[in-house]
Amino acid sequence: MAHDEEQELNAVLERLRQRFTGIDPGAIEATLRSVHQRFEGNPIRDYVPLLVERATTSELNRTAAG
Known part of the structure; x- marks a missing residue:
């Protein structure tokens, strides 16, 4: 994976962690990596x-709603 892509994914991960505060951060990262x-x-x-x-x-919206 290119370095730029990894940096962008890390930024995405941070945004998702800020948005989905009710979901375990590790679960968010696992979902993103999957x-x-x-x-x-x-x-x-x-x-x-x-x-x-x-x-x-x-996927996280479904998790949060379910």
């Missing part, structure tokens, strides 16, 4: 952090 793995092998990396953020937010 979602990120779905994009492994995708040659176009420009939008991966955005896609990961959207998918992780969706």
